[in-house]
Amino acid sequence: MSIITTKAVTKVYNPTTIPVEALRGVDLTVEQGEFTAIVGPSGSGKTTLLNIIGGLDRPTDGYVEVNGKDISKLNDNRLIDFRKDNIGFVFQAYNLIPVLTAKENVEFVMLLQKRSKAERDARSEELLTAVGLDDQMDRRPAQLSGGQQQRVAVARALASKPSFVLADEPTANLDSKSTANLLDIMARLNKEEGVTFVFSTHDQRVIDRARRVITLVDGAIASDERKES
Amino acid sequence: MLTKLAWRNIWRNRRRTFITAGSVMFAVFFAVFLRSIQEGTWNNMLDNVVNFYYGYAQVHREGYQDDQSIDKAFEITDTLKELAAIPSIKSIVPRLESFALASHDEHTTGVMVVGTQPDEEDGMTQLSDRLVQGNYLDADDKSALVGLGLANYLKLGLGDTIVLISQGYHGVNAAGKYAIKGLLKFGSPELNKRMVYLALPEAQRLYGAEQLVTTLALNIENKEATSKVVSAVNKMLGKGHYEVLDWQEMMPDLVQAKELDTGGSYLVLFVLYIIIGFGIFGTILMMTEERSYEFGILLAIGMKRLPLSIIVWLEIVFIGLIGTLAGMVLSFPLVYYFHINPIDLAAMGEDVAKTYEKFGMEPVMPAALDPSLFLTQAIIVLLITTFLAIYPFYKINKLDPISAMRR
Known part of the structure; x- marks a missing residue:
């Protein structure tokens, strides 16, 4: 079942002054349970595509459907709600809330979803255990290593039970050991729990682990390879 | 959260x-x-000024505030006596107030003469506490208390005589001489320089205003009760004969x-x-x-x-x-x-x-x-x-x- 569909998505920055075409007619379908990497050189449109799929940006032309719903037409407030309930984000710089503990960071999105305290407690503990941080729950981000912070970010991304997780260069700031650890966790969540991951990355280690690799060049899909699992 | x-x-x-x-x-x-x-x-x-002289409210003949003439003196009728029954009024201090020229030796100055009932006055303004020298007035005293500033200006001491000259009720001549029984010190320098206190009967004699007063100062329990008392007094006295003023109306400046x-x-x-x-x-x-x-x-x-x-x-x-x-x-x-x-x-x-x-x-x-x-x-x-x-x-x-x- 496809959960993400883009049709003829184009994105032009500065359309009235010096137009820059970041995406040129991207057609893409992502199925439930994929572990997909979007790769390409800098300026190829990876982050723009991820932002549009994630409802953070709107296409100049074309449309994006998530679970059959055209998100390009949603207003700002509905889009925020849509992101909260359907999409998990993992960012390059972890971006945890510095004044909240690891557990509170994971709980935060569930709080926005108005889940009960009992459910928040249970799920945040379960997710932090799943990413190997069951003994670090009460620590604040500044007390965690980069790799640990990114694992908290993955747990936070999954807390809302999203349809898929978008990860923008998730390993860019991590050392080899932390990268391998994080990839193991995400691969396991993908395999065992069917979580769909879409990465934008330059990192060969991520590309090697991906089961589908979409290469963007100059804002268009140059290749779309699926590996045998 | x-x-x-x-x-x-x-x-x-x-x-x-x-x-x-x-x-x-x-x-x-x-x-x-x-x-x-x-x-x-x-x-x-x-x-x-309020606690040590005016009181929080006063009753005068209508128009006295604008034209403070002794000719607007009035008798204390039974209705006026009944004001003391209003809750929050502790007592009523009758006064006969007017201006006079005061002299001693070669010095002369304008003063405010207050004829009052010494005990009632003391109950409201604690006037006796202001005494720095001498003794307080008796009810039928024939001597005077003066402010320290005035005493200094006229170079008066205890036992000296102050001469008061003025115009009395309906134009009669008012003149009298009084031994200084006590010197008063007020917080307000203005009161210090101006005040002369006589017993009420003596002031009435001086001004030819037997049984008359110009002011009924109302001794009210507290400042906050003033407006309530003023409206109760107004209600009792009706309109036309008297004016009832609170301290803000008495001292607009x-x-x-x-x-x-x-x-x-x-x-x-x-x-x-x-x-x-x-x-x-x-x-x-x-x-x-x-x-x-x-x-x-x-x-x-x-x-x-x-x-x-x-x-x-x-x-x-x-x-x-x-x-x-x-x-x-x-x-x-x-x-x-x-x-x-x-x-x-x-x-x-x-x-x-x-x-x-x-x-x-x-x-x-x-x-x-x-x-x-x-x-x-x-x-x-x-x-x-x-x-x-x-x-x-x-x-x-x-x-x-x-x-x-x-x-």
Whole structure:
């Protein structure tokens, strides 16, 4: 079942002054349970595509459907709600809330979803255990290593039970050991729990682990390879 | 969670929080202290005049306030005697008041002659407490009490004779000489220089106004009961014959001067509020600018703009609250100290004291210990902070998460 569909998505920055075409007619379908990497050189449109799929940006032309719903037409407030309930984000710089503990960071999105305290407690503990941080729950981000912070970010991304997780260069700031650890966790969540991951990355280690690799060049899909699992 | 998040956020940059809260604290501290001293000084002056002479309300013949002539003297009728039954009126002090020329040796000056019932007067204004030399009047005394300033001017001592010359009731000649039985010292320099007290029957004889009085001073339990008493008296006396005035109506110049002075201080405080406001706004600008990235992330993961704005608003309100409370706590001991130990301007030099006395003010500045002064200043500063904290709403409302996260 496809959960993400883009049709003829184009994105032009500065359309009235010096137009820059970041995406040129991207057609893409992502199925439930994929572990997909979007790769390409800098300026190829990876982050723009991820932002549009994630409802953070709107296409100049074309449309994006998530679970059959055209998100390009949603207003700002509905889009925020849509992101909260359907999409998990993992960012390059972890971006945890510095004044909240690891557990509170994971709980935060569930709080926005108005889940009960009992459910928040249970799920945040379960997710932090799943990413190997069951003994670090009460620590604040500044007390965690980069790799640990990114694992908290993955747990936070999954807390809302999203349809898929978008990860923008998730390993860019991590050392080899932390990268391998994080990839193991995400691969396991993908395999065992069917979580769909879409990465934008330059990192060969991520590309090697991906089961589908979409290469963007100059804002268009140059290749779309699926590996045998 | 919003409150918890806001509270924790303000401690992310402790130094900035302390500096901002410190500026709020200074504003509240300065404003409370300034207003307390000002209000205390005015209250002291008004109390000097009201408590030690006028009383909180008086009854006169209609029109006496505008034309204070002895010809407007009146008899104390049964209806007027019944006023004493009104709740909150402790007693009624009848007075015959008029002006006279007072002389001794080669000195002459204008004075205010007050004929009063000594015991009732003492019950209301504690006049005997003002005695610095000599003895208090008896009910049918034939001697006089004079203010210390007047005694000094006329070079009068105890046992000396003061001569009073005036025009009496309906134009009769009024002249009399009185031995000085006691010297009085008032808080108000104006009263000190002007007052001559006689027993009521003696004053009535002097002015040819047997059984007449010009004023009934109402001894009211407390200041707050004044308006209630005034309306009750008005109701009993009806309209046309008498005027019933509260202390504000009796001393409009003083009340206006107080209002003018208070207005001036608000101008000073307004400038202070603006300066402090800019300081707080600087902090708000920094807080919102440097956290744009974080705001972008929060919007991306599904936090709506309104709760996000409320968090930042709460942070600023918290800082404002900390500063306001600290300002109140810091100013209280100082205000309390100067409430108990008023600033003595005489200690700053004779010239300062004389300048104050020239304007009819006692040269002391006590601080008013009035909770409403603390609360008013605290609320004003808190409102300014709360108002300025609206800026993040504007900023976050137009924040584009992608641009914010690109920084």
